[in-house]
Amino acid sequence: MIRFCCILLILFFSIPGDILAQAPSRYWITFADKGQLTKSTPAVSDQAINNRKNLGLPLHQSSDLPIYQPYIDSLASLAVKTIHRSKWLNAVSAEISPESLEEVRSLPFVSAIDRVDQRLKVLNVLEGNSPDFTSVLDQINAKEIKAQNLDGSGVKIGIIDVGYFGARVNASLKPIFADDRVLGFRDYLQPGNSKPFSNLQSFSNSHGTTVWKMVAGYNKSSNTQYGLATGASYYLARTDHTNYEYRGEEDFWIEAIEWLDSLGVRLVNTSLGYSLGFDDPKENYSPEDMDGKSSKISVAAQIAADEKGMLIIVAAGNEGHDPNWRVVSAPADAKGVISVGATVAGSCAKIRYSALGPDFLNYVKPNIACYSNNGTSFSAPIITGLAACIMQKNPDLTNYQIREVIERSGNLYPYANNYVGYGVPDGDRIIKLLEDIDHDFQRSEQITADTDHFTLSIDSEKEERIVIFHKKNSFAVSGQEEVIHQENQLQIERPENCSRSTIALRDKVIEIIWP
Structure with a gap:
């Protein structure tokens, strides 16, 4: 597959x-x-x-x-x-x-x-085995959300993506079609397209279908749930071709977000990003342009957040391992959106490809992260489904209040970094925050070390793989490591050029300030 x-x-x-x-x-x-x-x-x-x-x-x-x-x-x-x-x-x-x-x-x-820039580029998509999507719901601890029957009912979600080929016959999306919860579709590349689910316009035209599945998918026959917003209604927009791409596709995205706002849609997922790759260096974006204001698409995303009250959830990008880029792409750099990075399975460690937040920003990017072994395209929709459940439980919350709830539930809160933001969100903590917005989890501790070595006592029954983020300052990560404690003791040594280290334990986060 x-x-x-x-x-x-x-x-x-x-x-x-x-x-x-x-x-x-x-x-x-x-x-x-x-x-x-x-x-x-x-x-x-x-x-x-x-x-x-x-x-x-x-x-x-x-x-x-x-x-x-x-x-x-x-x-x-x-x-x-x-x-x-x-x-x-x-x-x-x-x-x-x-x-x-x-x-x-x-x-x-x-x-x-x-x-x-209008120069064309051809994209080759790598192939591999089908990933295990369902484990991410375990990672974000969605049990209490499902126990309260939160499924995004009554929430309208917009998805801006490549295409939705095969969606109507996808077993995980059939309930949405059966209930007539597809409220609208616009194809900005082929405005006359009357068969968005059966016409294959480009070789990766099912990308949006997989994204949608991660927002809302539930396979009744196998009792397998992929996304949390199984009860929501949807507006779909196709703005990206993939066979032939150019910066002008950002124009389509801007039209789509304005269309969704005009309909009263408050929650939008977009797993598209624009960064580098054009022929003329003068016309390329540079990493320094990822400042939330240099690209038109990021400016539009900020308007959507500030003026229209829209909650836009964006894939952070997959160039974290590219030495020529590494940082988030547009519009994930916009201050007002929730940018979502990707972690490895069963951990809050950043997966290699997941894009970093630029260290020159004075705000957190990415905002949050969760598991995906095949691109931040499929971690962002998990958070979109989570946001829909929050909107269902408390529809009066603003977009920024919802973002705060999600961030405060992260396993690294309040010690965000530019690898995974506030870490992996937790559904149980989200429910507690929604029922008591001032709830204090008392999950963080700050320790000032006396030397360049520190020993931490560990509960061996709770802790297995422990993630440590070593930081140049309060935010910018210089390196991460996963360690295993020895006889209930964790030996931590200060790396070179490190001023802080964040230790992610199962029920607690510890910030070490080095001398």
Whole structure:
């Protein structure tokens, strides 16, 4: 069986330089204002307005207003071809010829122009054995969530992904179709696509199906549960092709997130990420661009979180082992989203490929992590299902309150790091927090060591594999190790250039501050 690892080999087409010089290039054109539309009625649903009312957000926002059509008409008169529109960014992506670029830049209503790369790249997906998805529900201790019959009922979830080939006949998703809980679908690559579950448009077009399975899958015949949001309803968007990829696909993502907000969807999973790999180094993202504000997709994700109250859960990325990158991809770098990393089985240790949080950020990335041996694409949807259950139990919580609950349940809380964030969430602790938001688990201890060696007494009946994160500072990890105690004693030695070490025990986290 093919396993979509999302660990990708990137190959590029070469395009002669003289052709590139003559061809129009794609740009984001940002407008200075919304023209004369300030008194127009925003095009969002009653559900979206009700969500904002319940969350204490402004009911009518200028970002809801459409782009001022006369601005687009003016661009058209200069032979500028508009491709996508974003009312949130008050911008369009468009093709501009080299001859027209300066004329467009000088228009009084244009505030900025940013180049978008369109070079094509082909992605080869690695193959392997089918992973054991179900063990992750044991890792996050979902027993109490299931005991309380929390399954995301009443929650609307949006999924933005590659495609959903085979979803209708997937045994784990059949209950959703049987109950008519697929509320809408949009294909931004092929808008006329009327058979999203049976037409194979690209070689990894079932990636979204597997992601969906990890959010909501339950196989009745084998009594196997894969995701927690088995009772939720779904809107699906296809924004990524995979056979031929280009930065312009971020435009589709932005359109999709605006569509989901207009419908009143509060919870979104996206297992897509954009990082490096383009032909012209001047047009590539760099790791330094993963700052939550350099990419349009991350800016849109932040607007969704701050202004629209949406909880967006994003796969952190799979370039943690790539020396040319290593950090999270966009939009996982956005401050307001929950970025999800991946751990090894039965442990909170970061798996090799899982992307790191940039050490220059002043906020935690990734936010949380859980098991996946085949890409953060399939750890993020586990957390999405978890968030849906939280929304079901307490629908009045804001997106940021839900994120706080999930983070506080992490096994490393409050000692987050840039490998796995606050660690692996725990369903039992989440239920306790939802029933008593001020609950104090008293699970952490801080110790100041006197020397570069420290001995810790260990309960041999509880502890087997112990994970230690050695850190350069309070956040940035210099290395991790899994150790086994000897005769109930754990000997810890301070590594070079290490100021702190976080020890993850089964029921406790200990922070050692080295002298």
